[in-house]
Amino acid sequence: MSCRAVLICPGRGTYNKPELGYLHRHHAGNPLLDTFDELRRAEGQTPVTELDGAERFSNATHTVGDAASPLIYAASYLDRQSLAEDIEVVAVTGNSMGWYIALAAAGALDAQGGFTVVNTMGRLMQEASIGGQLVYPCTGPDWRPDPARRAGLLETVRQIDSGGDAVLRLSIDLGGMLVLAGNDAGLAEFEASVPRLDGRFPMRLPHHAAFHTHLQEPVAQQGRDALPSSLFSQPEIPLIDGRGAIWWPGATDRDALHAYTLGHQVTQPYDFTRAVQIAAREFAPDMFIVTGPGNTLGGAVAQSLVAGGWHGMHSKAAFTARQSETPLLVSMGLEDQRTIVTG
Structure with a gap:
């Protein structure tokens, strides 16, 4: 029996000490890792598998934009590929940087294009270090x-x-x-x-940095200069952005998607709560799946559903009771939950 799911991609701050080795544990041998490593080497950057395979976790190394962004992208995108065949993804959204991953997870960017966007914006944000x-x-x-x-x-x-x-x-x-x-x-x-x-x-x-504020306009402009709209295409699955707007397959203006991604999305507030609530109301999924790494986004998803009264839940206790009956929310960064959706 198939399960209709909304996929949610995480942003910065989700690859921490417990996540060190995530790619090696869950995605060792995936040929896309070679592709991602080559893209990093071409830019004179440390390959993602080398970062992930470090002997110990370092805040100075692993949490800066230049490293955290590509690590999170690789983990999240490959998690999306790992879903069981009976999981039907009916919509995709993400938190902050997770929007870039969502674009790739929904097919509006290919795997390499998504990595390029994430890696470029992570580097530009780090170099500018504004706020x-x-x-x-x-x-x-x-x-x-x-x-x-x-x-x-x-x-x-x-x-x-x-x-x-x-x-x-x-x-x-x-x-x-x-x-x-x-x-x-x-x-x-x-x-x-x-x-x-x-x-x-x-x-x-x-x-x-001061993400999603006007302070990031110089970074947004650099992103638009470096990343052409030709990287983007029609999504294969509906995308819900940081305003709660839906980008539909076959009805998306590529240039508008590029302009939002490297404009409004960078310089204006990101309403993740609304994105989750729109996903619930418009697509009525059986389940919300948060890709790895980490599990810090699960609480925000649950709180967003409670704030919207989804399935009559109006408190943490109500959500916990509903979750204990049949999982409504699965975080792939948690080993015991991961197996629910990977088969």
């Missing part, structure tokens, strides 16, 4: 939407951004979290303005 990001919860531990709390946090962001030299904007709407981006002055002022939660938040994201 940074932090994460802060906008819901409580029960995941119930808290509009007043969210509005208050965004008002704090607005006030910080409107005064002096500080720059701070919403970067990603990530389920129960707000990802904020700006310059150091803006990030520091926010950190000083909100309560510290769980001993972790507000949490700065290492080696992350």
Whole structure:
């Protein structure tokens, strides 16, 4: 019996110490790894299999854009290829950099083109190193939407951004979290303005730039100059972008897709919550599958579904109860869940 699934591709921050060796464990011998390695060598960069096969994990080596982006792309794209034959992918979306992977997973970029886009943008972001990001919860531990709390946090962001030299904007709407981006002055002022939660938040994201803000316009322009629209084609599967807009097979303007990917997607807020909710409402899947590496995106998917009341779920407890009956969400980065969808 086939299963209708929405595929979700992760972004930066998902290849960490536990993920070292992910490609070797799950995709050793895949000929695409040779292709990806050759593309890296041609640019004078360390091959992905060498990064993945390192003796030990290094934040300085593995979490920078030049390395993290291609590692995550290779893991996620090859995970998509590993799905069991009875999994019917009815739509694809992704978080932030995961949009580039989603393009390839849906066929709007071929495997090599997707790697080129990810590798190029990861390098450009790293070279520019404009600003940074932090994460802060906008819901409580029960995941119930808290509009007043969210509005208050965004008002704090607005006030910080409107005064002096500080720059701070919403970067990603990530389920129960707000990802904020700006310059150091803006990030520091926010950190000083909100309560510290769980001993972790507000949490700065290492080696992350001010993604999805106007600060990235120079990077977006460099991306448009380096990556022609000829890399793009009609998607084979519907794509849901960071606005919640759907790019349909046979009805997608290639130039418009290129312009969004290397324009709005880079310089404007990314609404991952809305993308997940649109996927649920428009495609009514049996399951949401988050490709590896890592499993940090699963919580954001679940929180987005709870915020939208999917299947009558309005809290963490309701989601957990539903998930225990029949898996609604599968993270391929978790060994015990991976086998559910790989056969």
